[in-house]
Amino acid sequence: MNITAKKESFGARLLKNMRKNWILYLMITPVLLYYIIFSYVPMYGVLLAFKDYKIKLGILGSPWVGFDHFQRFFSAYNFKRLLMNTVGLSVYGMIAGFPIPIIFALMLNYLRHRKLKKAVQMVSYAPYFISTVVICGMISIFMSQDSGIFNVIRGFFGMEPVDFLAKPEWFKHIYVWSGIWQGMGWSSIIYISALAGVDYEMHEAAIVDGATKIQRMIHIDLPSIKPTILMLFILQMGGLLGVGFEKVYLLQNSLNRSAASVISTYVYEVGLVNSDYGYSTAVGLFNSVISLVLVVTANQLSKKFAGESLF
Amino acid sequence: MKWRKSGYRKSYSDKIFDIVNLLVMIILLFIFVWPLWFVVIASFSDPNQVWMGKVVLWPKGFTLISYEELLQYKRIWTGYANTIFYTVVGTLVNLAMTVCGAYPLSRKDFMPRHVVMILLMITMYFSGGLIPTYLVVSKLGLVNTRWAMIIPGAMSVYNMIVTRTYFMNSIPSSLQEAATLDGASSFQYLIRVVLPLSKPILAVIGLYYAVGHWNDFYSALIYIYDDSMLPLQSFLRDILMSTKLTLNNMSGVDMATAAAKAQLAQTLKYSVIIVSTVPVLCIYPFIQKYFVKGVMIGSVKG
Known part of the structure; x- marks a missing residue:
C-alpha cells in the first residue's frame, strides 16, 4: 500500500527530472534535432525507393511504384x-x-x-x-x-x-x-x-x-x-x-x-x-x-x- | 652452451625469428617512408630528371620550379583559405555538439539517457543514403553554401561515445557530489570541473575532427558547385588526377609543347602534395601519442 502510494507516474517523474536537470535537456536538444533532421528524416526518405519521385509532388505525393x-x-x-x-x-x-x-x-x-x-x-x-x-x-x-x-x-x-x-x-x-x-x-x-x-x-x-x-x-x-x-x-x-x-x-x-x-x-x-x-x-x-x-x-x-x- | 642473462637458453628457432623479424621491420620502415620521401625529393628536383626516373634517394638538380609554378596557380590558394575556414569552424561546431551530447548522456541522473543512446546508435548502423540526405540538405537551402561543408557532418556518434566513456570513467563522481554541495549547477560543474579535466580527450577528438575536415573531399563533391567555395581537396583532385586530361587534349599540339605541358603537370603534383599535406604531417609527431590514446579509449566497450 505504502509503496504504491510513493510511486509516481512515469510522466510525473520525467517532469520532475526535467525541472531539476533542465540544463541537460537543453544541451541534448541540438544533438537530437541534428540526428532527427540529418539521419531520421533521410531514413524516412528511403520511401523514395518505392516511388516515382516528382519534385513538385514531394516524397509523400509521388506515386507508388512498388519494387x-x-x-x-x-x-x-x-x-x-x-x-x-x-x-x-x-x-x-x-x-x-x-x-x-x-x-x-x-x-x-x-x-x-x-x-x-x-x-x-x-x-x-x-x-x-x-x-x-x-x-x-x-x-x-x-x-x-x-x-x-x-x-x-x-x-x-x-x-x-x-x-x-x-x-x-x-x-x-x-x-x-x-x-x-x-x-x-x-x-x-x-x-x-x-x-x-x-x-x-x-x-x-x-x-x-x-x-x-x-x-x-x-x-x-x-x-x-x-x-x-x-x-x-x-x-x-x-x-x-x-x-x-x-x-x-x-x-x-x-x-x-x-x-x-x-x-x-x-x-x-x-x-x-x-x-x-x-x-x-x-x-x-x-x-x-x-x-x-x-x-x-x-x-x-x-x-x-x-x-x-x-x- | 650459452645462457642469456635471464637464465634461459635462447633456442635456435628464436634466433632465426629475431633476425627475420628485424629484417621485416626494416623493410616495412622503408615501404612506409620511401613513398613519402620520394614526393619530397621529387618536388625539389629537376622535372626532367624525375621524368626519366633518375630521382630515387636524393634530389637531383635542385630547383624550386615546382613551387614557383604552384604559386601562380591561384585557385589552390583560394582552396587553402576555404579549407582553413571549414576546418576551424567545423571543428568548433563538432566539439560543441559532441560535448552537448556526451555530457548529459554521461550523467546517471539524466532520465532518458538509455533511449537517447539507442536512438543515436541506430544511426551508426543504418542511414537513409546519398539521395535522401541530399534532398534534406537541399530542402534546407544549404546546397552550394559554406554551411553544407559544416552542418551535415556536425558530429559523429562514435566520437561522442568515446567522449562519454571518458567523462564516465576518468572523472570521479565524488567531484560531482562535492560540486553540488557547494551549490554549483550542472552547467557550472561542466565548465569548471568536467571540461578542464577532459582536455586530453577533447584534444584527441578535436584532432580527429580537424583531420577529417582537412581531408574532406566528399562533401564538396556533392554539395558545392562554386569554385570560390571549393576546399583544397577538390583542387588537389583536379591537379593530381589530371594526366589523363592533358593527354586527351593533346591531339593537334606538337610533340615538344605536349611533352613540356605533361612535365609541368607532373611537376606541379609533387609540390601540391607537399603543400597540402605538410600541415597535417607537421603536427603529427606531436599529437601521435594522443591519437593512440583516443583509439584505446574508443575500444573500451561503451
Whole structure:
C-alpha cells in the first residue's frame, strides 16, 4: 500500500527530472534535432525507393511504384558486375587486410630494438592521416607508365612497362594494397594495446617450459587478444558492401571502368549525375540492408561460437 | 652452451625469428617512408630528371620550379583559405555538439539517457543514403553554401561515445557530489570541473575532427558547385588526377609543347602534395601519442 502510494507516474517523474536537470535537456536538444533532421528524416526518405519521385509532388505525393526500381536494378546489364566488383574488392580487402595488422602487431611486440620499434610504429600510422585524394595522386604517380617506380622495377627485370591504372585486371590489387599501406599501422594500434595487456606471467611460464617465440605467439598472444579480433571482425563484416566511395571514384577512368565501378559509385552516378532519385535510393537501400544483415549475422555467429558480441 | 642473462637458453628457432623479424621491420620502415620521401625529393628536383626516373634517394638538380609554378596557380590558394575556414569552424561546431551530447548522456541522473543512446546508435548502423540526405540538405537551402561543408557532418556518434566513456570513467563522481554541495549547477560543474579535466580527450577528438575536415573531399563533391567555395581537396583532385586530361587534349599540339605541358603537370603534383599535406604531417609527431590514446579509449566497450 505504502509503496504504491510513493510511486509516481512515469510522466510525473520525467517532469520532475526535467525541472531539476533542465540544463541537460537543453544541451541534448541540438544533438537530437541534428540526428532527427540529418539521419531520421533521410531514413524516412528511403520511401523514395518505392516511388516515382516528382519534385513538385514531394516524397509523400509521388506515386507508388512498388519494387519496380529494385527489379530494374536486378535486371540491369551491369548489376552482376557491380555486385561482383563490390563484393570482390571487399572480400579481397578483408582476406588480405584483416590478418596483416594482427601479424604486424604480433611481430612488433617481439621486436627487441626499442628505437626501431618506436620508429616503425610512428611512420606506420602516418599514411592514415593523408587524404584519399593525395593517396590516389600518389598511386597515379607510382603506377605511371613512364616513370613510376613499379615500371622502373619491371624495366630492371627486363619486363615491358604496364599502364596499371588503365588495366581493369590490376585495379583490385592497386585498391587493396594501397589500402593496406595506408591503414595497417593504424589498425594495428588496437591490437598492440591489447597485446600490452597480456599477462606476462604466462609468457614466463612458457619460457621456462622451453616454448619458442612463435609458439608463444600462437598459444598465448593470439588467444589473449581473441575478443578484440572478433569485435573488429564483426565491424568489418558490416562494411563488406560499404566499399569506400572516394577511392574508387578517384581511381576510376574510362579504361578501367569495368573493374572500377562499385555500388556506391553507381548510386552517385545515377543519383546525382543523372538525377534518377528513386532508382538511386533503391540501389542505396539494397546496399545498406545487406550490410545490416551481414553485421547482425556476424554478431550472432560470434555470440554463438565465441561468446563475444558487439550488441 | 650459452645462457642469456635471464637464465634461459635462447633456442635456435628464436634466433632465426629475431633476425627475420628485424629484417621485416626494416623493410616495412622503408615501404612506409620511401613513398613519402620520394614526393619530397621529387618536388625539389629537376622535372626532367624525375621524368626519366633518375630521382630515387636524393634530389637531383635542385630547383624550386615546382613551387614557383604552384604559386601562380591561384585557385589552390583560394582552396587553402576555404579549407582553413571549414576546418576551424567545423571543428568548433563538432566539439560543441559532441560535448552537448556526451555530457548529459554521461550523467546517471539524466532520465532518458538509455533511449537517447539507442536512438543515436541506430544511426551508426543504418542511414537513409546519398539521395535522401541530399534532398534534406537541399530542402534546407544549404546546397552550394559554406554551411553544407559544416552542418551535415556536425558530429559523429562514435566520437561522442568515446567522449562519454571518458567523462564516465576518468572523472570521479565524488567531484560531482562535492560540486553540488557547494551549490554549483550542472552547467557550472561542466565548465569548471568536467571540461578542464577532459582536455586530453577533447584534444584527441578535436584532432580527429580537424583531420577529417582537412581531408574532406566528399562533401564538396556533392554539395558545392562554386569554385570560390571549393576546399583544397577538390583542387588537389583536379591537379593530381589530371594526366589523363592533358593527354586527351593533346591531339593537334606538337610533340615538344605536349611533352613540356605533361612535365609541368607532373611537376606541379609533387609540390601540391607537399603543400597540402605538410600541415597535417607537421603536427603529427606531436599529437601521435594522443591519437593512440583516443583509439584505446574508443575500444573500451561503451
